[in-house]
Amino acid sequence: MSLSRRRLLSRAAVLGGLLTVSTPLVACSRTEVGTGAPAGEGDLLAKLRKQGHVRVGFAGEAPYGFQEDGRLAGEAPTLHREIFTALGIGELRPTLTEFGALIPGLLAGRFDVVSAGMAITPERCAKVLFSEPEFVSPTALMVREGNPKGLGDLRSCAAEKARVGVLTAAVEASYAKEAGVPDGSVVTLAKQQDGLDALLAGRIDAFALTGISLRWLARVNKGAAVRVLDPFVPVVGGVEQYSPGGAVFRPGAESLRDAFDAELAKITGDPARYVELIGKYGFTEREVPPRTLRTADLCAG
Incomplete structure (x- = not known):
């Protein structure tokens, strides 16, 4: 199913608090630009570790990523902060944008990762790299x-x-x-x-x-x-119909995606830890992706 429910959820008006929006807001776009990866993309993981931060695109949607009590909250910020910290990248620098502008913004180099619970579909897989599923949506x-x-x-x-x-x-x-x-x-x-x-x-x-x-x-x-x-x-x-979602990376960023997947597997492989991290946002053990549900199969259609 190519329809993403992310398009149907309300969006936060402002992103702020403990994390600073470091990139100008991206205008809503219905056109997804070309998929050429920036030079040196294969060394992106090492670059991010050296600089100590990763630029992350969010869509401002509860309960996936939104502002609550003056700080960025939700499933994606919580889960991805845990993963990037484990990878030696201690800071998320988020960009708030419309859902439809996330993939164009990623491909244009405005951020390094899309963290918005985006549905994994063959159409999107033709343009970008997806992580393994980080949740399913029964x-x-x-x-x-x-x-x-x-x-x-x-x-x-x-x-x-x-x-x-x-x-x-x-x-x-x-x-x-x-x-x-x-x-x-x-x-x-x-x-x-x-x-x-x-x-x-x-x-x-x-x-x-x-x-x-x-x-x-x-x-x-x-x-x-x-x-x-x-x-x-x-x-x-x-x-x-599991309706799985995951993180999104530019083509050429396989080393970063693979490292992300390795840490993600440690969390989804431990349902108690998974619920401890994001249970307060409505995620339960029923949202833990089955081990047999793989992105390669979802991308193949």
């Missing part, structure tokens, strides 16, 4: 407190004739259709908050999105009479 349902229809996944929604809310242009609409939910029972919503509001108002019986996003939505609406059910992995055409 789908979940948000329901009213008490789960009055006894729902568990999209197939149960079809069986119970439940009305299912999905975001405009999001992949959950296709997941619902594959599970047998009729078109007339799928309600399209503009943004995440609309889903929670429609649920509380009784206009829908369930709101389908990634478990990560739904848990964050419940957190920022503390006290709302809703419940996020256990995530599940939808199947479309016999293929499990």
Whole structure:
């Protein structure tokens, strides 16, 4: 699935606090420029170790990378700070930009790594290098407190004739259709908050999105009479839809990518450590990538 949910999440207006934005903001772009790597890219890891910092591109999206209480927070800053510190690179120097400008900015040399939970797709793999998956995004349902229809996944929604809310242009609409939910029972919503509001108002019986996003939505609406059910992995055409995301590097930066992957494997191979690092942002052991899920296979399509 080429659609990235990162395009559907709200973006922070300002990036600040303990990390300094060191590069001008990049204008939103729909065009991804050429893939030529800067000269000497193969020595990038050694260069970054020597200078002591890495320039990182973020999209300002909660819970992936955003401002909280005056500092940069979220899954990507936390996980990647841990990895780069282990590599001997002690400082992240972030650039805040629109999601659509991340790959062009990377290829133009404005930063060294994209850390935005970007979905790994064959189209993107043709332009850039991805790390191994740093998380997967199983789908979940948000329901009213008490789960009055006894729902568990999209197939149960079809069986119970439940009305299912999905975001405009999001992949959950296709997941619902594959599970047998009729078109007339799928309600399209503009943004995440609309889903929670429609649920509380009784206009829908369930709101389908990634478990990560739904848990964050419940957190920022503390006290709302809703419940996020256990995530599940939808199947479309016999293929499990994990929706994995990873860090992104320029072509030619294999040494840096490979070193990053080695440290990432130590974290994803230890679910307790993984949850300890980023659990407060809604990531659980269910978001730990399966060992069999490899970027090479995802890039091959």
